[in-house]
Amino acid sequence: MAATTTPDHISRQLGSTPKATLLDMLAKMLLGRRFEEKCAEMYALQNIGGFCHLYIGQEAVAVGALSTLRPDDAIFTSYRDHVHAIVKGCDPGRVMAELFGRRDGVSKGKGGSMHLFDRQVGLYGGHAIVGGHIPLATGVAFASKYQQTDRVTLCFFGEAAVNIGAFHESLNMAALWKLPCIYIVENNRYGMGTSIERASAIYDVAARASAYDMASETVDGMDVLAVRDCVGRAVERVRSEHAPTLIEARCYRFMGHSMSDPVHGHYRTKEEVEEQKLQDPIKAYFGRLLAAGLIDQNGLLELDREARETVERAIRFAEASPEPSADDLYADVYAEPYGPFRKSEA
Amino acid sequence: MPLITYRDALNQALREELRRDPNVFLMGEEVGVYQGAYKVSKDLLQEFGERRIIDTPITEEGFTGVGIGAAMVGLRPVIEMMTWNFSLLAMDQIINGAAKLLYMSGGQFSIPIVVRGPGGAAHQLAAQHSQSIESWYAHVPGLKVVAPSTPYDAKGLLKSAIRDNDPVIFFEGETLYGSKGEVPAEEYTIPIGVADIKRQGTDVTLVAWSKMVMVAMKAAEQLAAEGISCEIVDPRSLRPFDNAPILASIAKTNRCVIVEEGWPYAGLGAQIAYQIQQSAFDDLDAPVTRVTGADVPMPYARNLEHLAMPSPASVVAAVREVLYRS
Ligand SMILES: Cc1ncc(C[n+]2csc(CCOP(=O)(O)OP(=O)(O)O)c2C)c(N)n1
Numbered sequence: 001m002a003a004t005t006t007p008d009h010i011s012r013q014l015g016s017t018p019k020a021t022l023l024d025m026l027a028k029m030l031l032g033r034r035f036e037e038k039c040a041e042m043y044a045l046q047n048i049g050g051f052c053h054l055y056i057g058q059e060a061v062a063v064g065a066l067s068t069l070r071p072d073d074a075i076f077t078s079y080r081d082h083v084h085a086i087v088k089g090c091d092p093g094r095v096m097a098e099l100f101g102r103r104d105g106v107s108k109g110k111g112g113s114m115h116l117f118d119r120q121v122g123l124y125g126g127h128a129i130v131g132g133h134i135p136l137a138t139g140v141a142f143a144s145k146y147q148q149t150d151r152v153t154l155c156f157f158g159e160a161a162v163n164i165g166a167f168h169e170s171l172n173m174a175a176l177w178k179l180p181c182i183y184i185v186e187n188n189r190y191g192m193g194t195s196i197e198r199a200s201a202i203y204d205v206a207a208r209a210s211a212y213d214m215a216s217e218t219v220d221g222m223d224v225l226a227v228r229d230c231v232g233r234a235v236e237r238v239r240s241e242h243a244p245t246l247i248e249a250r251c252y253r254f255m256g257h258s259m260s261d262p263v264h265g266h267y268r269t270k271e272e273v274e275e276q277k278l279q280d281p282i283k284a285y286f287g288r289l290l291a292a293g294l295i296d297q298n299g300l301l302e303l304d305r306e307a308r309e310t311v312e313r314a315i316r317f318a319e320a321s322p323e324p325s326a327d328d329l330y331a332d333v334y335a336e337p338y339g340p341f342r343k344s345e346a
Numbered sequence: 347m348p349l350i351t352y353r354d355a356l357n358q359a360l361r362e363e364l365r366r367d368p369n370v371f372l373m374g375e376e377v378g379v380y381q382g383a384y385k386v387s388k389d390l391l392q393e394f395g396e397r398r399i400i401d402t403p404i405t406e407e408g409f410t411g412v413g414i415g416a417a418m419v420g421l422r423p424v425i426e427m428m429t430w431n432f433s434l435l436a437m438d439q440i441i442n443g444a445a446k447l448l449y450m451s452g453g454q455f456s457i458p459i460v461v462r463g464p465g466g467a468a469h470q471l472a473a474q475h476s477q478s479i480e481s482w483y484a485h486v487p488g489l490k491v492v493a494p495s496t497p498y499d500a501k502g503l504l505k506s507a508i509r510d511n512d513p514v515i516f517f518e519g520e521t522l523y524g525s526k527g528e529v530p531a532e533e534y535t536i537p538i539g540v541a542d543i544k545r546q547g548t549d550v551t552l553v554a555w556s557k558m559v560m561v562a563m564k565a566a567e568q569l570a571a572e573g574i575s576c577e578i579v580d581p582r583s584l585r586p587f588d589n590a591p592i593l594a595s596i597a598k599t600n601r602c603v604i605v606e607e608g609w610p611y612a613g614l615g616a617q618i619a620y621q622i623q624q625s626a627f628d629d630l631d632a633p634v635t636r637v638t639g640a641d642v643p644m645p646y647a648r649n650l651e652h653l654a655m656p657s658p659a660s661v662v663a664a665v666r667e668v669l670y671r672s
Binding site: 074105106107108109110111115117118119124125129132134135136137138139140141142143146147165166169170172173176331332333334335336338339343344 | 414
């Protein structure tokens with residue numbers, strides 16, 4: 001069932017997607033990029049603590065995939081979650097406040113970089129156990145079927161997660177029960193410092209779907225239009241036929257695994273990273289829009305200026321937000337308070 | 347009042363809650379067509395159909411996670427573990443997922459799920475099928491843990507657990523399923539976090555839950571013949587834990603024996619003993635004593651299995667010890 005998206009998606013998408021959407025996708029990729037560059041800065045200044053995994057280089061996957069969803073559709077993602085969150089509709093200021101560990105953060109400062117949650121926009125969390133969220137996403141899809149809604153759930157994870165049992169258990173149930181779930185593997189080739197060749201018995205991630213007779217597709221994850229095309233078709237299929245899909249988006253991360261790593265480390269060469277950077281998904285996409293006459297250099301600068309301003313505002317919002325109070329320590333352990341446990345204020 | 351089995355009491359609770367709330371569903375291995383490995387879900391498939399009584403593949407981590415995900419959007423899953431031994435495969439979902447989602451989402455996602463099934467040793471099932479791991483779960487903030495000892499408690503507590511908005515770990519006693527007790531025909535619930543005095547007495551307080559209540563009862567009968575009066579307090583909920591009735595009982599008896607099927611090291615009994623010495627030190631006439639399972643994987647041989655489990659005789663011996671009569 002595996003298919004691969006061919007270059008005609010470019011003309012197809014450029015032709016059928018409203019200009020506003022096309023430009024909005026560029027704006028979101030830029031915002032994601034600027035936001036994370038600022039994260040790196042804030043991490044160095046120790047305004048952001050803990051682990052901080054940047055998504056730079058992979059923006060086309062989140063932006064392309066999420067451009068196909070309705071606002072009420074649900075997404076799950078791993079700890080590399082800042083860009084998914086913002087693109088799904090989280091307020092960048094509240095995301096930054098979360099990274100700062102402040103009370104106005106999307107998770108009230110309790111989650112941090114790896115655990116961004118925003119129920120209102122359909123963000124069902126960044127999750128930090130590799131593959132641990134795949135059953136949860138499958139469960140939300142199960143609930144859509146149970147409640148007979150046509151809501152779709154998108155579940156993002158890295159290629160290293162496909163070797164986890166939870167992945168296989170989930171795909172088996174999703175296929176068996178025809179659950180409206182789309183699994184998007186962001187294959188950036190490395191799980192921390194282990195290349196896929198050193199961790200997976202087969203290279204072709206999408207092929208794993210055949211074990212469950214599930215539809216699958218491999219897509220160029222550096223190409224936002226290809227991702228939009230591919231995920232868009234999967235979304236249609238899952239809404240109409242309840243057929244889950246496994247999508248492998250081949251991409252690359254330009255930064256280290258997390259902020260505590262160097263960009264390349266011992267597991268990949270500097271040359272490889274530099275070569276991949278030539279495929280920058282934002283530059284490539286801008287080039288296409290330019291060629292199609294949809295934007296010019298000034299238009300790009302304008303979008304970039306807006307992105308930078310949004311990030312500056314986010315920083316100011318985060319800085320101004322208070323730390324959680326000591327009282328919040330025991331809040332939200334239980335929905336129904338008892339003993340020292342209480343609920344947080346709305 | 348009708349006299350019914352523990353198994354049927356649980357079945358009634360499930361049936362009533364499935365009828366009451368369309369968001370409740372039961373999921374697990376063999377819960378439907380086979381009617382439950384221990385027949386707790388007898389006839390439920392017939393009444394509620396495949397949409398709500400869901401047979402799963404053998405995939406404890408997967409289906410527990412599916413339940414937790416479904417609970418994130420307001421369904422109220424009851425997940426059956428064929429036995430708690432297999433829940434070890436689902437612990438990531440329960441502990442890293444269910445117990446933490448509300449907290450790390452800043453209060454956005456409560457998880458109204460019940461994970462239930464038989465725990466503890468049965469008869470010669472050996473090491474991988476005879477474990478009392480309730481203290482593992484009771485250790486975790488975000489979980490509630492319940493372990494009823496009678497059909498009455500089982501029904502009332504399961505109904506409360508299903509209505510509860512937090513994840514509830516519900517331990518049933520594998521060898522209690524056939525035990526009988528009075529269960530009213532009319533609707534009732536038992537609040538989670540409230541202990542019950544299972545036997546009134548004046549000389550010593552026995553704290554026991556689940557199957558160990560039976561063991562404590564037998565010991566108490568034997569001791570009564572010698573003129574020693576035991577009070578038995580069953581916490582019923584292991585988290586939240588209702589300390590007050592235990593303290594009140596100790597104020598009366600001045601002595602305490604904790605009876606626990608699980609292992610001694612870092613077990614729940616250690617926590618209870620700590621709570622007692624913190625709050626009732628001045629009431630104690632003897633150190634608190636624990637009777638626990640032996641600190642070994644459960645052996646298969648019948649004689650060794652008996653040696654590894656708390657027995658009425660070992661409880662009697664412990665009582666004599668705290669009364670300085672050994
Ligand atoms: C179950 C588990 N084991 C190990 C880790 C530590 N760890 C965090 S990220 C990571 C690599 C995962 O790589 P991948 O799934 O490909 O995602 P990527 O980081 O490339 O986005 C590892 C080993 C973890 N978080 N969870």
